[in-house]
Every structure is written in C-alpha cells, then in structure tokens.
Amino acid sequence: MGMDLLVTLQILPGFFSNCVFLALYDSMVLVKHIVSYLSCSTSAGSGEWRRMLTSAGLRSIWNSFLLDAYKQVKLGCEAPNSKVVKVPDGPQWNSNVSNMTNVLPGARVRNGDECHLLDFESSDRPLVVNFGSVT
Secondary structure, three states, rough: HHHHHHHHHHHHHHHHHHHHHHHHHHHHHHHHHHHHHHHHHHHHHOOOOOOOOOOOHHHHHHHHHHHHHHOOOOOOOOOOOOOEOOOOOOOOHHHHHOOOOOEEEOOOEEEEEEEHHHHOOEOOOOOOOOOOOOO
C-alpha cells in the first residue's frame, strides 16, 4: 500500500501537466473552429473535431505513467533476462553466425525452443536483438 501511494504521488505532477496541455490544445482547436465558423469559411472549419482530453485518453496517459514507474529496467542496474524463442535463421545469415548461439558450452538452442535473452550474450561480441515483423 505504501509503495503504491509513493508511486502515485510521484507520477501525479506529470499526469496533471499532460492533462493541462490536452485541455489547452482542445481549447485552441475549439477557438479555431468557432472563428472559422463565424467567418463563414467552409474550408478552414470543415471536418469533425476529435477531442484530445477524453476519459479514454486520460486512462491511456495514466497507464503509460504507471508502466514507466513500474518498469523493470533501471539505468545502471542489472538487465532483465526475459524469455525469448529462437527463430530459424534466414538465408541472409551464414552458418558461422548461427553457430555462435550456444547457451552453455556444448548445449545448443534449437529453433522454436524457449530460452532466455541473456543466454545469447557473449563477451567477444555485442548482443543485437531484432524486434522485426513479417506483416
């Protein structure tokens, strides 16, 4: 309970400043629409106005602040060792690169096996992770 209260008190100023910014943005867009309507300009005021300061928007901002407050990765601390699944090597990679994915000496990570991210680290090369997409 005490830790949650402390986190909430830490993120409230940032959350409220975002709310103020969204309220100012909405009011400026509203003024623009009113001015364009009064001047009978159809090109400047046409279209639907989507408000930024909504309950869904506020929930999204609050959840993003909570995610940031509770994140596991902290600068200067130990990296998290997340679970990953090894995918098949593509034709663009040669066999020398795929042979360097030893988990333990003598043990191999087969395609589709669940393992941990830091199983692929090595002191003689940087760990590069590709978060690609096939879509």
